[in-house]
Amino acid sequence: MGKNLLTAHTLYLRELEKAVGTDCETLLDIGCGSDSPIKFFSERFHAVGIDAHIPSLEKSMKKGIHDKYFNMTFSELDEFESCAFDCVIALDVVEHIRKDEGLRLLDNMERIAKKKIVVVTPNGFLPSGAYDNNPWQIHRSGWTTKEMRMRGYKVIGIIGLKTLRGERAILRFNPKPLWEIVSTLTQYIVRNHPEFAFEILCIKSKARVLQSGFE
Numbered sequence: 152m153g154k155n156l157l158t159a160h161t162l163y164l165r166e167l168e169k170a171v172g173t174d175c176e177t178l179l180d181i182g183c184g185s186d187s188p189i190k191f192f193s194e195r196f197h198a199v200g201i202d203a204h205i206p207s208l209e210k211s212m213k214k215g216i217h218d219k220y221f222n223m224t225f226s227e228l229d230e231f232e233s234c235a236f237d238c239v240i241a242l243d244v245v246e247h248i249r250k251d252e253g254l255r256l257l258d259n260m261e262r263i264a265k266k267k268i269v270v271v272t273p274n275g276f277l278p279s280g281a282y283d284n285n286p287w288q289i290h291r292s293g294w295t296t297k298e299m300r301m302r303g304y305k306v307i308g309i310i311g312l313k314t315l316r317g318e319r320a321i322l323r324f325n326p327k328p329l330w331e332i333v334s335t336l337t338q339y340i341v342r343n344h345p346e347f348a349f350e351i352l353c354i355k356s357k358a359r360v361l362q363s364g365f366e
Contacts, residue, residue, distance in 0.1 A: 159338045171192070181225070184207045190214065199217055233263065238264060243272060267356050269355075272294045272351060297346075306345045
């Protein structure tokens with residue numbers, strides 16, 4: 152699905168592109184998977200993708216989404232130096248690991264990023280099992296608007312109203328085309344009320360934090 156067809160998902164892509172911004176020359180995509188959403192605008196910067204699932208990396212390589220790839224687990228992020236990338240992102244990643252591991256991942260992302268950190272995750276815990284022969288797809292934790300704001304993130308609601316979708320963001324009701332329209336319309340409401348959204352887009356600007364004197 153392209154960026155021009157107006158759906159809740161394409162509105163999310165617009166928000167994601169805006170979140171990454173135009174001032175970043177390098178980007179680290181953690182848990183990039185086989186089809187990272189940055190494919191629509193990754194030509195703007197030097198993008199590095201990392202993932203623990205080799206088949207997903209191979210699919211992404213064939214599409215040429217990133218300039219460089221590493222087969223790594225989250226526990227290996229210590230290998231990256233502080234401020235190594237302008238922007239560090241994790242899109243639908245933190246929910247796949249335990250809460251303590253997720254907190255350590257966020258710590259590392261905030262250390263590695265020079266300018267900004269972008270995180271996308273379901274709003275609260277969303278049960279999900281493994282699929283596509285990838286055991287990393289199981290959901291093991293949930294993240295809320297409140298706790299991300301407490302870490303200093305600006306939070307935006309995405310993918311429309313939470314109650315309209317279930318596992319893997321599949322619409323709960325039929326006919327699907329009608330409910331896709333409803334979901335898209337609700338996006339205009341949940342954007343500024345992320346506690347009601349299906350997913351949350353979380354953005355932290357290190358420049359803003361440094362200027363405020365909190366770090």
